[in-house]
Amino acid sequence: MNAKKWDKVATAVLTGIAGLIVLLLACLLGYILVRGLPHVTWQFLTKPAQTFTKGGGIGVQLFNSFYLLILAMVISIPLSIGAGIYLAEYAPKNWVTNVVRTAIEVLSSLPSVVVGLFGFLVFVIQFKLGFSILAGALVLTVFNLPLLTRNVEDALKSIHFTQREAGLALGLSRYETVKHVVIPEALPNIITGMILGAGRVFGEAAALIYTAGQSAPSLDFTNWNPMYIASPLNPMRPAETLAVHIWKINSEGIMPDATAVSAGASAVLIIAVLLFNWLARVIGKRVYRKMTAA
């Protein structure tokens, strides 16, 4: 009888723990959304930030976050696909490959602040890019590459070997077969991984503080010439992102309504992350359905 009683108690305790965790997330989300959403107005989303007075927005930061994300993904997607193809298709089973895999693992577990400092040293100072979107995008690429590469490798490996044999037997090269047969089939998984990676990049701040910078000069949204200094597209301008902004106003604390702005910005950031999560699922599923049906 005693053992049975224990079994019941344990079940109750474990269920309690699970419930507590769910509650924790609900509280986190609830807190951010309840405190933040009332501030999220069209004004808030589009107006530039204020340093010393109330009522600043996050328009420039929001734009910077998306621009930086797009640039970073444009650089890291092709690189990670290339590297993933190498690991899944060509890497011989020997010590060199082991070293390569270890290197990627190490890179993926490096603290993002270390990656950021590396970017500061190399991109900002050595390459003389200064605090700029480009330096930020490069460092986010470094930060993102190992996970994306592993994702591509796993996605390619999940496609059965017979598909490659089919291509080879038709006189196609392994590379052609991978590019035109295997990658399209692995696309749902690849896309899901890419979007999740994008969500990670979107919320990253530590790597950007010393690369993309902590200032957001006001932008002239009427001039889209990338060479113009105040152009939104100029990749050489410093660009504080939304995540960096939240950190900055909380650690400097000059802004009178810092808490309200942070709450609003956090809500926007969380909604963006939720959106990325949801998109990753939906798009992955849709691409898969499109490929297998019709």
Added chain:
Amino acid sequence: MDPIKASLLKKSRAAKSETRGKLISLVCISLIVFIVLAIFYFVASRGLATFFKDKVSIGRFLTQSTWNPSLKDSHGHPEVGALPMIMGSFGVTFLAALLATPFAIGAGIFMTEISPKRGEKLLQPVMELLVGIPSVVYGFIGLSVIVPAVRHLFGGSGFGILAGTCVLFVMILPTVTSMTVDALKSVPRHYREASLALGATRWQTTWKVVLKAATPGILTGVVFGMARAFGEALAVQMVIGNAALLPHNLITPASTLTSVLTMGMGNTVMGSLANNALWSLALLLLLMSLLFNLLVRLIGRKGAMNR
């Protein structure tokens, strides 16, 4: 000559595409490896300058407890004792892992043994969302909820190791949990069946058989969680108080390697001792990350041997 025969002896379009494709993918992977090497080279070359250029002894760096790199003490030694930050980093890391592990194991058992259905439908997405929340948002919540709560409950400013631990606990919980779930799931079903068939209850089976078999995997998860906690910068920096002092209790301001790095890097001049000392902290962070990696490997190897 037979045209087919001739074509067999020429390099075909497909062969050229293969050569090109192999080369492209090799360049991509080499770039990643090159970046890793570059990170090590640059961080090490800066970080070692403190010891070789500025002649600070490594022993003093690791054991002294005054951090004031722009000043010199009465003996003319620069005050670069990193012990407060090292203690701070290890403190929050161990405490967060200590707190997160039972929760992670509990949630893991719930997800695999008690209610796999609700686990997959509810807890799985919950974990994914917890991972997805950006660290600055955790920092902000820590700053606006946990710090006041600590202040209210224990007095003081509220900033300190306790607040940092609470924030990191939530941040590493999903990491440890998802790896615990993987470890529990990989325990063969017949282990459970054999135990249940002998009349053991579900709890006895889980506690004595399943958990035991899954220990290496769970340990790996804990180490991964610790690696994440050790390297986390902004969320901790926002709640720890940023005082480079040896922590005497959990509720006075302290600092970690990462917090000092994020605060200080912008305020020092490249090449100065104060700056080099910060790079030494970064190097320490890098080495710790390597150590965690090594630990994961060792556990994995030991686990494989015990199978």
Added chain:
Amino acid sequence: MADYDLTQTHIIHLDEPKHEIALSTEKLNVYYGENRAMHDASLQFERYRITALIGASGSGKSTYLRSLNRMNDNIANSRVTGKIMYRDLNINSDEIDVYKMREHIGMVFQRPNPFAKSIYDNITFALKRHGQKDKKYLDEVVETSLKQAALWDQVKDSLGKSALALSGGQQQRLCIARAIAMKPDILLLDEPASALDPISTNTVEETLIRLKEEFTIVIVTHNMQQAARISDYTAFFHSGRALEFDETRKLFTRPKIKAAEDYVSGHFG
């Protein structure tokens, strides 16, 4: 399984010009690492005939077949020695462009492996990659190859449909159509019917018999009735060796080698 004398073989030699030889091997050896999976196999394949490779599983028949268009190249640590003669060239040589060679020596695999593309694209994909852009020609090839593979009537109205929506038997015939759309000289088939139901198997067999008017066919099968029904020549493999090669009729009625006799009469396998 009894121990057989592996030195005793019966391999007939086909003399030219009476028999036109499309493909032959001389002392072909296959190694996987240290393991020698094929010992000195020397066989000839006559043009426009079906040659069946039979033997128990593990006898090396698939290994042999896969080395004919050098599909074994892709297996790590594998090594093939000896000659594979095709159009007076030893194609088991570094000078040969394997990709071009495989356009002429096609292969169909044990498990249907259509691409996750439309039926039409499955057939035209490789042709397009090889530079064929003429839409009219491609349409024509799709129709003739599907007709040859006895699939046209079932799919002619749904060429845009995903190949994965077809049944297993239909998928395999699509793979045959895909292979013959390349207009190869030689078609290698690795147990093409083993994953199929009896009715589909029957259709595939009828397809093959029709195809030999245009192609030289080498087929691996573990189904002796199938070998007897469709092939002109049969090679019997055992323990990584080709022990007997003869006209199918002779090999099945009066096998010369003890192992072949036991296998054909159903004593092992």
